[in-house]
Amino acid sequence: MMRVAIIGNSHIGAYAEAADAIRAAYPGLALSFFVFPRHDLRSGELGDDGWLRARGDHNSALPSAIDLAAQDRVIVAGQPFAMIGLNALLGAFDILGWPGTGKPRRLSPALFADYTRQAVNGAAERLMRYFHDDGEGRFAYLPQPLVTDLARPGSSKMASLAFHPAAPHIFAQWHDALAAAATDLPCTIAPQPQDLRASDIFTPRHFARAATLPAGQSPAPADHIHMSAEYALAHFRAIAKTWPELHNSPERPPGPLPIKESE
Amino acid sequence: MKRRPAAGRRSPYQDLPRAAFWRSAMRAPDEETVAALYRPKFTLTPQTPLMTAGSCFAQHMHRALTRAGWNVLQGEGTGRLLPAALARDYGYNIYSARYGNIYTARQLRQLVEDALADASHPAPVWTRDGRFFDALRPAVEPHGLDSADLVQQARTEHLACVRRLLSQTEVLIFTLGLTEGWIDRATGLALPTAPGTVAGQYDPDAVAFHNFTYPEVLADLCATRDLLHAAGYPLRILLTVSPVPLTATASGAHVGAATTYSKSVLRAVCGALQAQDPDFDYFPSYEIITTAAAGGPHFARNLRDPSASGVDTVLGVFAMAHGDGPAPDIAPPPEAQNAGKTAEEVACEEILIEAFRK
Numbered sequence: 001m002m003r004v005a006i007i008g009n010s011h012i013g014a015y016a017e018a019a020d021a022i023r024a025a026y027p028g029l030a031l032s033f034f035v036f037p038r039h040d041l042r043s044g045e046l047g048d049d050g051w052l053r054a055r056g057d058h059n060s061a062l063p064s065a066i067d068l069a070a071q072d073r074v075i076v077a078g079q080p081f082a083m084i085g086l087n088a089l090l091g092a093f094d095i096l097g098w099p100g101t102g103k104p105r106r107l108s109p110a111l112f113a114d115y116t117r118q119a120v121n122g123a124a125e126r127l128m129r130y131f132h133d134d135g136e137g138r139f140a141y142l143p144q145p146l147v148t149d150l151a152r153p154g155s156s157k158m159a160s161l162a163f164h165p166a167a168p169h170i171f172a173q174w175h176d177a178l179a180a181a182a183t184d185l186p187c188t189i190a191p192q193p194q195d196l197r198a199s200d201i202f203t204p205r206h207f208a209r210a211a212t213l214p215a216g217q218s219p220a221p222a223d224h225i226h227m228s229a230e231y232a233l234a235h236f237r238a239i240a241k242t243w244p245e246l247h248n249s250p251e252r253p254p255g256p257l258p259i260k261e262s263e
Numbered sequence: 264m265k266r267r268p269a270a271g272r273r274s275p276y277q278d279l280p281r282a283a284f285w286r287s288a289m290r291a292p293d294e295e296t297v298a299a300l301y302r303p304k305f306t307l308t309p310q311t312p313l314m315t316a317g318s319c320f321a322q323h324m325h326r327a328l329t330r331a332g333w334n335v336l337q338g339e340g341t342g343r344l345l346p347a348a349l350a351r352d353y354g355y356n357i358y359s360a361r362y363g364n365i366y367t368a369r370q371l372r373q374l375v376e377d378a379l380a381d382a383s384h385p386a387p388v389w390t391r392d393g394r395f396f397d398a399l400r401p402a403v404e405p406h407g408l409d410s411a412d413l414v415q416q417a418r419t420e421h422l423a424c425v426r427r428l429l430s431q432t433e434v435l436i437f438t439l440g441l442t443e444g445w446i447d448r449a450t451g452l453a454l455p456t457a458p459g460t461v462a463g464q465y466d467p468d469a470v471a472f473h474n475f476t477y478p479e480v481l482a483d484l485c486a487t488r489d490l491l492h493a494a495g496y497p498l499r500i501l502l503t504v505s506p507v508p509l510t511a512t513a514s515g516a517h518v519g520a521a522t523t524y525s526k527s528v529l530r531a532v533c534g535a536l537q538a539q540d541p542d543f544d545y546f547p548s549y550e551i552i553t554t555a556a557a558g559g560p561h562f563a564r565n566l567r568d569p570s571a572s573g574v575d576t577v578l579g580v581f582a583m584a585h586g587d588g589p590a591p592d593i594a595p596p597p598e599a600q601n602a603g604k605t606a607e608e609v610a611c612e613e614i615l616i617e618a619f620r621k
Contacts, residue, residue: 107353
């Protein structure tokens, strides 16, 4: 039995909804979950005993601790990887030569690229330090999924950047920085697969959580930031392909997803 | 045998303070003599809006004053949005704006002219490996920009920041660094460095070496002040001279002699302006670092860069003079503790002056 933990922030909801489908596809796999109560690493504490515990108040319906030492693989989902810093930077400056928002001051593209690389690298290093990750690949870090083009600008840091006039430049740099950090550190960063992207900026609309909910049950405003179980299953499959210990057991068709797509 | 003044003889030196005498001021400086190094003309408080610019040493001034809580303006910074080291690599937060090192009085005059002009003059653009650099501040973009047009756009935004900064400044602390420089023949503009150093290609037909003279430096500083006042910005200028020697000279002279010439001209201009012009004052960074007047010389092991303790002493003298800090710790140089007479003392007639000291 291979033990896999999926931990992180609100983005693990999609993986939790896909859990049965994942278990059906990979019968030799034991899945467990943990949510950081306030969505960032500081709201959890990894003890010397290998247990990750929630700090402070947390939702009693969610697991308050998980034994990471007992896991063969750990997926850390929904990581912003410098999106917060990039958003703040582009809130103050435009970039020379790129489409802008009319700000009076602009940074050079070279500086923006250097910043993005450093910030992404720093975020990856912080994750690895937090989890005592030795870089051997037991931990896989998932960047936040790209939003769909129905997301409301400003509804998340990534959504703000997705609708920035220079978004193609910004996201190209960000994807490059993720790839560079994965190679240079090295750090197992599992990027959003190409077949789950509409572009370098957006996820196809039908993968949005909002698209899976019946009319009237959609969060208000409709959630085009978090993805569906279908998305999570597909992403999990992409990650699992990189795990050699799974190659000896043939993959089965996944079980039914809990919520049928409305589209 | 020690000579003593005859009874009843008077000397103009006899009533002077201890700071007026080499033995007391330089061999055994103390709080009183160090305080006498700088008698400011301008009243500064920690709230006075200050602007920094100048040669490399001005970076120390900017950092030390900022850390000590003086109101050093930042007109083109990045706040905390960028890591400090990265921002510095791109010329941010080093001075009050992103103009890079301003070594000569002519560069300062050009900057102020351009900042106050309705339209900035096109600046020379250098290239390196297909990238484009602003020749008037080539180091602020270490990788250059994509095109000459972007260089001009960046320059225009920079000058707008400088203009805003000038409008907010009460006192400009300007550190004079060099008299030697390079002139772009096509535009007549003074460059911060020779082409070929950071970017560009050295071409004697395109640039000319120039060693600024006392009258030129004086005229440039006065013109800078006049420009600012004419624009309605009543700034006063606190001059300093960088104690950092020339790295190299293109004058044909020995670098030591060239350094002495450069620093002498700059220091003499400062002295003249301090004495005669109410808009200028002089702060003795040069003397604090290079002499024993404040426990120095304060150089790092390479005998070129000021030591950290020296920079602290500079700040201490500044703060003490403006009533915002205690006297800096003054460690007398080891030789000052030697009571024995040197051959020079024995032979020097100036010992008589010391003998008249009260």
